[in-house]
Every structure is written in structure tokens, then in C-alpha cells.
Amino acid sequence: MADTIVALATPTGRSSIGVVRLSGPESVAIGSRLTGGEILEPRRASLRAVCDPESGEEIDEAIVVWFKSPNSFTGEDVVEIACHGSPVVLRHVIDFCLRLDARLVEPGEFSLRALANGRMDLAEAEAIRDLIDAKTFASARQAVRQLRGEFSHELQPIKDKLLDVIVVLESALEFVEDDLPETQNTSIQTKLSAIRANIQRIASTFQAGKLIREGLRVALVGRPNVGKSSLFNALLGSDRAIVTEIAGTTRDQIHERLLVNDIPISLIDTAGMRETSDTVESIGVERSKRAMADADLVLVVLDLSEGITREDRAVLENVAQLEHLVVLNKTDKVSDEIIDALRSEFVQQGRSTAQVSAKTGDGLENLKSMMIDPFISENVSSNGFLVTEARHFDLLNRASSEIAHSIELLKQDRSEEIVLVGLHNALRFLGQITGETTTEDMLTRIFSTFCIGK
Ligand SMILES: Nc1nc2c(ncn2[C@@H]2O[C@H](COP(=O)(O)OP(=O)(O)OP(=O)(O)O)[C@@H](O)[C@H]2O)c(=O)[nH]1
Ligand SMILES: [Mg+2]
Secondary structure: OOOEEEEEEOOOOEEEEEEEEEEEEEEOHHHHHHOOOEEEOEEEEEEEEOOOOOOOOOEEEEEEEEEEHHHOOOOEEEEEEEEEOOHHHHHHHHHHHHHHOOOEEOHHHHHHHHHHOOOOOOOHHHHHHHHHOOOHHHHHHHHHHHOOOOOHHHHHHHHHHHHHHHHHHHHHHHHHOOOOHHHHHHHHHHHHHHHHHHHHHOOOHHHHHHHHHHHEEEEEEEOOOOOOHHHHHHHOOOOOOOOOOOOOOOOOEEEEEEEOOOEEEEEEEEOOOOOOOOHHHHHHHHHHHHHHHHHEOOOEEEHHHHHOOOOHHHHHHHHHHOOOOEEOOOOOOOOOHHHHHHHHHHOOOOOOOOEEOOOOOOHHHHHHHHHHHOOOOOOHHHOOOOOHHHHHHHHHHHHHHHHHHHHHHHHHHHHHHHHHHHHHHHHHHHHHHOOOOOHHHHHHHHHOOOOOOO
């Protein structure tokens, strides 16, 4: 039998209330013992004194609720004790539970039990984690849709159709002496192509899903003194980075988050790139190069008042193969003619440019929308369901390529047995999304990313 687990379900620290949650066969006995001995009534909130089970000393007053199995989050008996949010009291209450033979939970263990007891599937459990971790409303909205089972519903008809094909092939294997008749072979190919197209359609929403959930990494690079840190501060709207007229001010990377149209952006200010013999600075320059390579988008900052220098050209060369945007800074210092001349030079090279003044704030809004524009597809703005997990995306792709392989084998008139291998694999991959065909190891790995007490 499962043991009884206990955790603090609310954050640690002072708060108005703090909830201790028990789940498992002994939770009612433990909850009752802690709160005066009288057995709890299911689904009824009762105000009770919380007492030390040994000395009987009263340590708090709490609202206690018993969610009777199977109608609880985990499917087991769950008892929630809503104490006052004093860290000292809460620690004691958990301690008492441990003395009464409950065990502290592992991360995600409540959800794991819910999964084991059929209260939700794996994609739904992951959605709870994503909802809690969501940093924007858009990503919370996607998580709720997944939690409501939308993903599982989208997948079910696909799995059913795949299973239909598998059944036809399996029975051909059993009963037909010769190869599949030509017409049947073609119709199976058509069915499989439709299934595959459906899987790919769902997988194609991942770029948008990832954007909403994880956002973009944007790195500001350029030679020293062009105004990277000034621009960093201006975009954030706060004086986060040090700005001086001395070249080589920024020595190390600084990361900050900002939201542009509800898309989270991790903005990185870097050390100005130049040849240098200074040890600290040269480490900084190395790091800038790494930040550049890791970024989804690189903003190459130039100083309009100094034109394009040899160092600028070196930076521009470095980013040629990366997604980048040329930012012409310090518009307040030069005439429109100079700006236009430089702009057209870059346009000829096929590079996108934005012009700003970090000092006056001119052009900042335009720059912000230029930052996200290349990444926004129709999927982001449509109301459709989006795949947000890399794990799901990977499994969809694997299923799709297994099916593609099977279609190829059918075209070559290979035996059903061989065709079936890929189709069974595909079904297994799709099953791993919702957790029907997930191994113990995989579950442990997935649930270790959950927070304690969920
Ligand atoms: N007039 C004007 N001055 C600016 C503008 N942006 C930055 N500056 C000035 O340019 C100088 C360098 O700015 P920083 O933001 O420190 O430049 P940086 O690129 O971060 O330099 P390093 O950290 O040394 O690589 C400072 O004196 C800023 O005040 C601008 O738009 N207009
Ligand atoms: Mg700087």
C-alpha cells in the first residue's frame, strides 16, 4: 500500500494562511489526531485546534478539510490543514505529521499519484506544472487548455485512426496468404499520409508555443561605447547597467527580463567587442561571443556619430549567419542624411535596421516590435491550441517519421510485418505524450521538474 505523504502546499515564509497537505491511507487518521482526535467528516471544512499529538499542547487554530478518496486531487484520501501562515507553526505541524508516520513528499509526488490513480494523464499533469511556472498570461492560458485535456482530445482521434490501420495490417498478416491487394495498399498509404499530416500540423504549433512559454533570448552586441548598456537600460526602463563614456565599461554579461506584447524576452547586455590585452576584458569579450551564439536574436549596435569602423565590420561579419538586426544608435547626434545613407547601405546587404536614440528614447517602440516580428507566426495570434513542451514536440516528430518510413515500405510492397514495426513505434510515441506508454524512468525524470507539494 502507498505510504502517506505530507508537504507544505503554500510557499514558505510568512503569509496569512499556510496549507499543509496530506495524501494517502493514513491522512484522515493523522489529520484527526492532530486536530483534537474527533474523526473528520468528508468534504466539510471544520475549524479545529491543532495540537501536539504527544503533549496535547495547542499550537494553532486551523480549517481542516478531508477530500475522501477517490474524489480528491490524488485520488487518495487527502486532508488539507489550513493553518495561520507562520513558518514556525507550519514546520511544527509537518513535524507532527512525520512523527505520526507520514513521509515528506518528493517533487511532483502528489501529481504522480494523481496520474497513477487515473485522475489525469501525463500531458495534464505537465500542464499543472506549466501553469504554476507560467511567467505570462498567454502561457498560463495555454497551460489551462492543456490541463482541460485539449491536447489529449486532439491526439485521441489520431491514435484511433492509426490503430485502425494497424488492425487491418495485423489481420492481413494473420489471414491473407499473399501480399496486400494493390487497392488496399494504396488506401492504407492515403490514410497514413492523412494521419501524418495531422501530426505535423500539431507539431508545427511548437515554434509559437515555445515563444509564448520560453520567449526569446536577445543579445546586445557591438564594439565598446556604441551605447549597448544605454539601450539595455532604455529598453528595460531602469538604470540596471552601468553606463560611462569610457570604452570597456561593461565587463560581464547582464541578463534581465522584459515583456514585449506578452512575449517574455531575456535581454542580455554584453562587453564591447574589441582586441584587448586586459585579462578581465578579454574574458568578457569571449563571453560576449558565446552569448551571441546562444541568442535567438542578436542586436548589433552601432554609433551613428562615428560611422562604421573596422571593429564594427568585424562584429557584423561575426553575426552574418545569425538572426540579427542592426541598431543605429545615437540618432540625436546626427542629421537625417547620415542616418539614411547608413541605412541604405545595410538594406543593400539585405540586413534589417532600426534607428534609435537610447538617450532620448526615440525609436524604442519600433525596435521592440521589430525584435519579435520575425518570430510571430499566425499560430501565436490565432486561438488554436499550441504545443509548448519540447518533449511533446520531439515525440510528435518521432511518430511522424516512423509513419513516413512505413509509407515508404508500403510503396516498396514490403511485408506487413515490416510495415507494422514503424506504426507500433508511432503509436507508442503518441502514447508517451499522455503517459499511457511511459516508463517508470521517464516519469521520474518528468516529475522531478515539479515543485515540492504539487
Ligand atoms: N547622445 C547620445 N549618447 C549616447 C546614446 N547612447 C549612449 N550614449 C553615450 O555613449 C557612451 C557609452 O554608452 P554605454 O551605454 O556605456 O556604451 P556600451 O556600448 O555599453 O559600452 P561598453 O560597455 O564599454 O562596451 C555614454 O557616454 C552614453 O551616455 C545616445 O543615444 N545618444
Ligand atoms: Mg556597456
